[in-house]
Amino acid sequence: MTLFTLLIQILIILLVLFVLKIVLISIFFFKEIQAARAKDPAAKGFLEILLLYPGLHALIHHRVAHFFYKIHLFFIARFISQVSRFFTGIEIHPGAKIGKRLFIDHGMGVVIGETAIIGDDVLLYQAVTLGGTGLVKGKRHPTIGNNVVVGGGAKILGNITIGDNSYIGANAVVIKDVPPNSTVVGVPGRITKQDGKKIDIGLDHSHVFDPIMQNIEELQKRIEKLENK
Numbered sequence: 749m750t751l752f753t754l755l756i757q758i759l760i761i762l763l764v765l766f767v768l769k770i771v772l773i774s775i776f777f778f779k780e781i782q783a784a785r786a787k788d789p790a791a792k793g794f795l796e797i798l799l800l801y802p803g804l805h806a807l808i809h810h811r812v813a814h815f816f817y818k819i820h821l822f823f824i825a826r827f828i829s830q831v832s833r834f835f836t837g838i839e840i841h842p843g844a845k846i847g848k849r850l851f852i853d854h855g856m857g858v859v860i861g862e863t864a865i866i867g868d869d870v871l872l873y874q875a876v877t878l879g880g881t882g883l884v885k886g887k888r889h890p891t892i893g894n895n896v897v898v899g900g901g902a903k904i905l906g907n908i909t910i911g912d913n914s915y916i917g918a919n920a921v922v923i924k925d926v927p928p929n930s931t932v933v934g935v936p937g938r939i940t941k942q943d944g945k946k947i948d949i950g951l952d953h954s955h956v957f958d959p960i961m962q963n964i965e966e967l968q969k970r971i972e973k974l975e976n977k
């Protein structure tokens with residue numbers, strides 16, 4: 749056998765393995781690919797998502813890493829997660845529990861912590877952090893409900909729960925529980941819509957936890973008093 753025929757054989761084997769991998773991913777991640785297609789208006793086709801979407805690749809790696817994590821092979825689990833991070837820019841701790849049909853759009857800079865739990869049909873944009881707030885052990889990362897959208901750059905911190913069907917605005921910092929069907933924006937995050945209705949932040953003190961807003965409101969009241977005099 750010449751070196752040339754050996755090389756051809758190796759190439760054919762690699763090609764077959766590649767095709768096999770593509771077929772397996774298409775079968776096992778069909779719904780995730782469909783979700784990406786539905787949620788990304790820029791997506792042009794099945795093969796494009798399958799081969800070129802970092803969010804999908806990070807998810808595939810995570811499923812494998814999570815398997816090793818569950819059987820306590822932490823080093824291998826972490827190794828897979830770090831390789832995935834290198835190629836996709838998305839860091840998912842192997843311990844994170846992720847539901848069905850997650851779509852991470854763009855993906856770069858996404859960090860998902862060890863005890864984070866993500867429900868079904870969630871959409872995360874780039875630079876989202878599902879992180880902890882300190883050095884506490886145990887459950888210290890958020891739980892994200894079903895059908896939640898987390899905008900680019902948003903930080904959801906601590907052992908809090910984001911209710912089903914909620915929207916977290918781009919760059920929001922959320923540090924308290926969010927009830928279902930809410931829209932949260934700003935730093936710190938405040939609820940601006942619930943069950944499709946706008947919330948008057950001025951009246952809704954239970955949801956205002958912004959000290960700057962509170963100071964401004966107090967100043968406003970004092971000015972009104974002075975003006976009335």
Ligand SMILES: CC(C)(COP(=O)(O)OP(=O)(O)OC[C@H]1O[C@@H](n2cnc3c(N)ncnc32)[C@H](O)[C@@H]1OP(=O)(O)O)[C@@H](O)C(=O)NCCC(=O)NCCS
Pocket residue numbers: 854873898899900915916917918919920931932933934940941
């Ligand atoms: C939060 C979000 C879901 C709100 O959508 P919506 O329900 O249509 O809300 P509206 O656009 O009616 O905005 C409601 C109020 O919140 C404000 N707002 C909206 N998004 C905001 C944000 N990210 N940060 C701060 N304020 C925001 C609006 O200015 C508006 O204020 P007003 O009532 O004083 O006029 C949306 O604005 C958002 O941030 N989506 C994330 C998108 C994203 O990250 N895309 C990345 C693509 S690469």
